[in-house]
Amino acid sequence: MNGVHDLGGMHGMGPIDPEANEPVFHDEWERRVFGVVIATFGGGNYDVDQFRHAIELMGAANYLSTSYYEHWLHMVETLMVENGTITRDELDAEQAKLAKEAA
């Protein structure tokens, strides 16, 4: 699909600014997303082509304003709901519970 993910050749994205001594994860939640994806992907719940396409289907503004591991989180939520392992209601309820605990 001719989505915003296909950035090759586009102008106006700003300079590429490699981080000195970049850590593997910038925050604990990134480490957890990585773990969830390894567990679900490695367990055969989806393949790499479904993985990539789920990220391509993010809305353009949302895609460009979110980070690498936020894309992974969007992917795993989307595909695990699509394949019926979890329901959207369960996901929403858990997120609401976590938001309440964090408040």
Next chain:
Amino acid sequence: MAVVTADMVAELSATGASCRLDETATPRFSVGDHIVVRNINPPGHTRMPRYVRGKRGVVQRDHGVFIFPDTNAHAQGEKPQHVYSVRFTPSELWGGDASDRDSIYIDMWDDYMDLQG
């Protein structure tokens, strides 16, 4: 639910999962072939970047047989086919002002290309 076991984690973390297939498929191209990229604009998944569509390149290397992402992403089968490293010149992709001291190599599936006519 399918599970991942501890002994699978190291390889998965290091390499991801390979899409190479242990199958034979008849290659449509050979090293040295001059190709032109198909101008396809599928609404679904593709691994072909927009900026090579309709462009001309030369096959540099045959990587072997792989799953075809454009069908596999949509449960339409693995459609095993060869993937090649194809060389494009900067001026072919970006026009006459681009430096031809560089080369752009892109992995291309059989279904993405035709021989230059």
